[in-house]
Amino acid sequence: MKKISFIGAGSITEAIIAGLTQSMNGQSIMVSNRNNRSRLLDLQTMYGVTFTQNTEELVNNADLVILAVKPKDAAEAIKSIKDYVHQEQLIISLMAGVSTESLTNLLEQNNPIIRAMPNTSAAILKSATALSPSIHATGLHIEMATSIFEKIGLVSVVTEEQMHAVTALSGSGPAYIYYVVEAMEKAASKIGLCENVAKPLILQTMIGAAEMLMETPKHPSVLRKEITSPGGTTEAGIGVLEHHDFQNILVRCITRATIRSQELGEGLTQLLNKK
Ligand SMILES: NC(=O)C1=CN([C@@H]2O[C@H](COP(=O)(O)OP(=O)(O)OC[C@H]3O[C@@H](n4cnc5c(N)ncnc54)[C@H](OP(=O)(O)O)[C@@H]3O)[C@@H](O)[C@H]2O)C=CC1
Numbered sequence: 001m002k003k004i005s006f007i008g009a010g011s012i013t014e015a016i017i018a019g020l021t022q023s024m025n026g027q028s029i030m031v032s033n034r035n036n037r038s039r040l041l042d043l044q045t046m047y048g049v050t051f052t053q054n055t056e057e058l059v060n061n062a063d064l065v066i067l068a069v070k071p072k073d074a075a076e077a078i079k080s081i082k083d084y085v086h087q088e089q090l091i092i093s094l095m096a097g098v099s100t101e102s103l104t105n106l107l108e109q110n111n112p113i114i115r116a117m118p119n120t121s122a123a124i125l126k127s128a129t130a131l132s133p134s135i136h137a138t139g140l141h142i143e144m145a146t147s148i149f150e151k152i153g154l155v156s157v158v159t160e161e162q163m164h165a166v167t168a169l170s171g172s173g174p175a176y177i178y179y180v181v182e183a184m185e186k187a188a189s190k191i192g193l194c195e196n197v198a199k200p201l202i203l204q205t206m207i208g209a210a211e212m213l214m215e216t217p218k219h220p221s222v223l224r225k226e227i228t229s230p231g232g233t234t235e236a237g238i239g240v241l242e243h244h245d246f247q248n249i250l251v252r253c254i255t256r257a258t259i260r261s262q263e264l265g266e267g268l269t270q271l272l273n274k275k
């Protein structure tokens with residue numbers, strides 16, 4: 001069993017741990033953060049993982065180290081581990097936008113690095129995770145990362161250039177869906193349905209539509225047209241979405257998130273260039 005150490009104990013770390021511990025022993029996972037000890041105690045209680053705030057112990061204990069801090073904290077987090085990291089140790093970074101080149105510069109050694117972009121559905125083994133290897137990562141490192149992220153959902157290997165787009169699409173993706181559900185819940189209340197009635201109907205509608213997309217070869221627009229009777233309710237509703245250019249708004253949303261990923265990476269590159 002590979003030993004995994006997480007630097008950062010926030011939302012995505014918890015989602016991955018919740019997923020991984022369904023098939024592996026929590027004792028193989030060590031977690032750390034910067035200050036919040038009670039958060040580490042909570043993760044230990046909930047998932048049986050171990051924790052430390054001693055970075056030497058954290059790194060020495062691990063076959064692979066997962067960096068799960070915000071991009072703005074990358075430099076500080078890597079500084080705290082770089083003296084303990086062995087050159088062959090696999091580093092997996094979950095950070096949006098941060099390039100393997102920046103990570104290598106911060107580490108000041110040529111470790112194999114793999115960027116991974118999972119999403120919080122990891123908690124229920126439904127993450128869509130993209131992996132992209134650095135030039136120092138071999139096929140064996142990609143296999144090692146794949147075997148871990150496959151435990152929590154689907155894995156796709158992409159190029160590093162594609163990581164900004166993947167971050168915007170599937171890393172942030174669950175949030176867009178939750179936003180739509182929030183709107184459907186508001187609508188349900190406005191049209192007179194209580195939460196007890198509306199919520200299961202909304203969720204089953206979401207699941208049913210997602211599974212139809214998985215199981216039929218039909219294009220989403222064809223599935224949509226099958227629901228849209230001429231002069232009916234769906235046509236009336238979609239007419240409002242089209243009037244407000246809803247699809248284009250979603251395209252703009254995902255494009256803006258892609259640019260934000262680039263900006264997050266450039267922030268760190270500029271910091272490194274100033275040194
Ligand atoms: N949330 C998501 O859905 C996804 C997030 N990501 C990426 O994962 C990363 C983490 O995101 P998320 O979990 O949401 O963030 P959170 O803000 O929830 O958690 C950040 C964690 O990092 C810790 N931390 C900060 N600085 C240091 C440091 N120097 N050393 C050790 N630990 C430190 C914090 O500890 P403390 O509280 O003690 O300060 C906290 O536990 C981000 O880079 C993000 O881009 C990727 C995919 C999905």
Ligand SMILES: O=C(O)[C@@H]1CCC=N1
Pocket residue numbers: 096167171172
């Ligand atoms: O919002 C963020 O920056 C991170 C990356 C993908 C999901 N959450």
